Amino acid sequence: MVASEVRALFAVASRPEVVSLAGGMPNVSALPLEELGDLVSRVVTEQGATALQYGSAQGDPALREHICDVMSLEGIDASADDVIVTVGSQQALDLITRVFVDPGDVVVAEAPTYVTALNTFAAFQAEVAHVTMDDEGVIPEALEETLGRLRAEGRRVKFFYTVPTFQNPAGVTLTPERRRRVLEICERFGVLILEDNPYGLLGFDGEPMRALRADAPDRVIYLGSFSKILSPGFRMGWALAPSAVRAKLVLAAESAMLSHSTFNQLVVGQYLSTHPWREQIKTFGAMYRGRCEAMLGALDGLMPEGCSWTKPAGGFFVWLTLPEGLDSKAMLPLAVNERVAYVPGTGFYANEEGRRNMRLSFCYPTPEQIREGVRRLSGVIEREIALRDTFGDVTTRPTDGTDAPSPDVP
Incomplete structure (x- = not known):
């Protein structure tokens, strides 16, 4: 580390x-801080016995339903059963790496890429193979060449990690045509995609970009976060994964922290229920x-x-x-x-x-x-x-x- x-x-x-x-x-x-203060008070007075108790490692069911509403803005049609609430999307990244990666495995990632993702991959002893980007996001031909080279070398690629929209650190966005190419290339090579999308709803103009997960639900694990669209202080994120993967993530979450903060989940759920969060x-x-x-x-x-x-x-x-x-x-x-x-x-x-x-x-x-x-x-x-x-x-x-x-x- x-x-x-x-x-x-x-x-x-x-x-x-x-x-x-x-x-x-x-x-x-x-943020409407006075309104958030009222929400916190309401959760304590009306739901205190639940809010101050242990909860599920998968997360509050009502909050997971709200998360599906949030993801629908990016074209994702999801079931709350396949959502797992995490301590920010960073914990989701850690859990997925823990489940998938063995020492010596390869994670393919954009160049440059999110620094703490690199630290997470290194902590689980994965090798990172970078793929070149330009102003339109990752270059499909470079991704295809990298995956082909790794296959020829007999290396095990566990997933392609990407921040496709308003990328951290480069700020660039993968174009719709390149998104289609990336999905096709990863399907052809049998490579899972890990789509990390904390900034996707923070565009300056127009409608949100369609998520990769929206067009390939069986091949993409999607990570989201309330840190950027609400507040990082709640430490609330999520992963949307195919059912078999989600079950493993729940087990990994239980071993990592037993359960989430029920209190924070109920506050965020109340906010999404009562506040015009889209505005x-x-x-x-x-x-x-x-x-x-x-x-x-x-x-x-x-x-x-x-x-x-x-x-x-x-x-x-x-x-x-x-x-x-x-x-x-x-x-x-x-x-x-x-x-x-x-x-x-x-x-x-x-x-x-x-x-x-x-x-x-x-x-x-x-x-x-x-x-x-x-x-x-x-x-x-x-x-x-x-x-x-x-x-x-x-x-x-x-x-x-x-x-x-x-x-x-x-």
């Missing part, structure tokens, strides 16, 4: 003088759209020549590529010294690639803070370009005695 680069940054990034473009913390300021999700999307526009505008106006970045249509993140000869991990202490934080790209690869990349998060800071953070960051990059032009490709710099965390992220 290794430290997460994002988690390692939190201590520094939480300083009030530092503009953090690092952690992907949902912004809960738009609330739209409110979140509009808020994040404004922050994303602030970041993209600042990048367009301030970043030096040679930098490029993705332009997300939803979610939390922008993926920035530095000019040749710069190293985002080596540059981080200088950035923190200038009171701005980001996540180096190396944390999102299993093979130490990504040195010219960084993840910038726009979800939590205000638009004013985002613009100021980009201004500070652009100054650091300009100085690094000047050093490169003077001394050549140097990957380590003195930090004037200022220490920054040694990153490794989610």
Whole structure:
């Protein structure tokens, strides 16, 4: 097990003088906190005897029905019997890896990919085979080539892990045509798909993208989360799996934590029953759209020549590529010294690639803070370009005695 680069940054990034473009913390300021307080009180007074007791490892039946309603927005027709509630989607990822992966197995994943997924796969001694992405998501031809090579080598591929919509960290979305290709390729190779979709409902415009699970219910395990569309503090996520897999996940959940927080499940269930949650999700999307526009505008106006970045249509993140000869991990202490934080790209690869990349998060800071953070960051990059032009490709710099965390992220 290794430290997460994002988690390692939190201590520094939480300083009030530092503009953090690092952690992907949902912004809960738009939540109706008074109404949530009333819901909590109602659950205690009306359902206290149940809410404060042990529950099922699969999760509250009423909440699972509501989860099916949430997934229907992405075209998924599901039975509550095949839903298992988890402690965030992160626990679902851990349980699925525990059930499927033996030491030496291969997990195929996008490059770059969610850092804590990489940590989970490593903890169960899986090897990660990366597949190249571009601005339209994972490249089907690269996926086909990777699966063919692994088959020829006699390797056991347990699943293809993907964040297809507003991806973490790149912010890109797999196009409908590529979704069809990915489903066809994985079916042909007999490979299960693990679709991690915490951001799918947080698009800035239009209807939600149709989930992979909607078109291949027997070949896709779907992971969802209330952390982004409600609050991470409830620690509530879920997995939707074919029945045989779901039964194993319930057993794994029982051994891991016996049962979930009944109290939190009932509060979330009450929220979904009584609050216009679809409108609330739209409110979140509009808020994040404004922050994303602030970041993209600042990048367009301030970043030096040679930098490029993705332009997300939803979610939390922008993926920035530095000019040749710069190293985002080596540059981080200088950035923190200038009171701005980001996540180096190396944390999102299993093979130490990504040195010219960084993840910038726009979800939590205000638009004013985002613009100021980009201004500070652009100054650091300009100085690094000047050093490169003077001394050549140097990957380590003195930090004037200022220490920054040694990153490794989610």
